[in-house]
Amino acid sequence: MNAFCRSFGGHKVSDLRIGVVGYGTGGRNFHTPFIEAAQGITLAGVVTRSTERTAEVAADWPGVPVFGSLDDMVAAGVDAVTITTPPGTHPELAFQAIAAGLHVMVDKPFAPSAAEGRELAAAADRAGVVLSAYHNRRWDADARTLAGVLSEGRLGKLWRVYSRMDQHNPGSLTAGAADGLLLDLGSHLVDQLIWLLGPVRSVNAHVDWVETDSGCTDAGFTLDLVHTSGARSYAEASKANHAEARELRAYGSKGSYLSLASDVQAAAVLSGLRPAAKPEDWGYEDRGHWPILSTASGRQRIPSLQGRWQDLYGAFAKAIRDGGPAPVPAGEAIRTLQVLDAARESALAGSTVEVGVP
Structure with missing residues (x-):
């Protein structure tokens, strides 16, 4: 059973709970506002260690929890994550999320190279989770x-x-x-x-x-x-x-x-x-x-x-809910990296x- 169904006792519900990993310019401006506007998805938390960023999350999204690590967010319970940290950290965090059974959206660049992108895609296939690139x-x-x-x-x-x-x-x-x-x-x-x-x-x-x-x-x-x-x-x-x-x-x-x-x-x-x-x-x-x-x-x-950048997130939630392809499948992200x-x-x-x- 995938993480989306497991979180709700196997019952499908209207909204996917997604956490955003990183709250710099990307997380604050190009992800969270579009998660808010998307159909079928809810912002369930933000990962940041910065005191300044934590204050920004509290001001921007009152009531949304802030976590000091991806492990803490996973323990609290989410269905999917967006990786929007500095580019060099994308693969490590994406692998960690996939290993935890989460569906993953990875900001650009999807990976440093096509070869590393293929490794991510293979891990997602083995785990049975949806992996998408944020080519908004x-x-x-x-x-x-x-x-x-x-x-x-x-x-x-x-x-x-x-x-x-x-x-x-x-x-x-x-x-x-x-x-x-x-x-x-x-x-x-x-x-x-x-x-x-x-x-x-x-x-x-x-x-x-x-x-x-x-x-x-x-x-x-x-x-x-x-x-x-x-x-x-x-x-x-x-x-x-x-x-x-x-x-x-x-x-x-x-x-x-x-x-x-x-x-x-x-x-x-x-x-x-x-x-x-x-x-x-x-x-x-x-x-x-x-x-x-x-x-x-x-x-x-x-x-x-x-x-409508929000439609990428709506399509991501729909792919997880209905079992269809990701809005920007890993294979297409790899093609760009090639x-x-x-x-x-x-x-x-x-x-x-x-x-x-x-």
């Missing part, structure tokens, strides 16, 4: 809107897509096997592009290196991806160039698509708003940021679809690298 940006307003345009065939045969995400935040760059911008923003961009265009066959990468207090790390990248469909995509990002931008461009046989988005969900939650307060209004880009579709018929603004592994190899070798089979 599949639920971005701009990505959802482009997916709709592509599914309707409005660009004809798709030729290429450009995805750019610049965030000037050099202080957040650290060196380590699970650190650097490729595994940070690269996890988001590559996952989105595979979700939109399908598997990647080869990668050619350029990486910008900087020296930090913790060592040398990557602060920017440009990836040239060839997909098995024949389409091409280009992903680029930076954190040390005094640039702030989010851009999606697509070109096909019938025209082009340009989106200059505001990253509306991140902006809203960082300003103190919560998606549960007005879910019907959440996650829409304003008209000035609606994408432009250009075809033989002319240019037109395409209304923004709704961005591309990132190949990108690192390409950047170091200065040549195109083929991506292996997951």
Whole structure:
């Protein structure tokens, strides 16, 4: 019997009890507000050893218990956990949660490498628990809107897509096997592009290196991806160039698509708003940021679809309750890591690298 059923005497109930491990920027802003807004899931606790973070949890989520360790949270009783601690700690904590029979959501990067991701996936399979990656940006307003345009065939045969995400935040760059911008923003961009265009066959990468207090790390990248469909995509990002931008461009046989988005969900939650307060209004880009579709018929603004990061958590709870697949299965996270592994190899070798089979 899995942890979800075991916690309730084998009876299915409406809400999955999830604990959040870590309450830094990610746990506080990009997880707990969306757990609150999701269907079928309840925030059951937070793990943090920081006095400051403990006070923040008490202010943000009155009555939600705080635990000093994952073991303490497991002993108190939860059905699942989200791992949102520093990237290098993800595998150890995920293995610990899986061994305790918990379902697990792992923030990006899912693992430092595809090989380590496979080890996590194998452990989850053996334990019979649901393991999902928190690739929440599949639920971005701009990505959802482009997916709709592509599914309707409005660009004809798709030729290429450009995805750019610049965030000037050099202080957040650290060196380590699970650190650097490729595994940070690269996890988001590559996952989105595979979700939109399908598997990647080869990668050619350029990486910008900087020296930090913790060592040398990557602060920017440009990836040239060839997909098995024949389409091409280009992903680029930076954190040390005094640039702030989010851009999606697509070109096909019938025209082009340009989106200059505001990253509306991140902006809203960082300003103190919560998606549960007005879910019907959440996650829409304003008209000035609606994408432009250009075809033989002319240019037109395409209304923004709704961005809903909370749906990833709702789908996670549903997968556990109904026995279906995870919203972002471990295999898909591993596929993204394979591309990132190949990108690192390409950047170091200065040549195109083929991506292996997951």
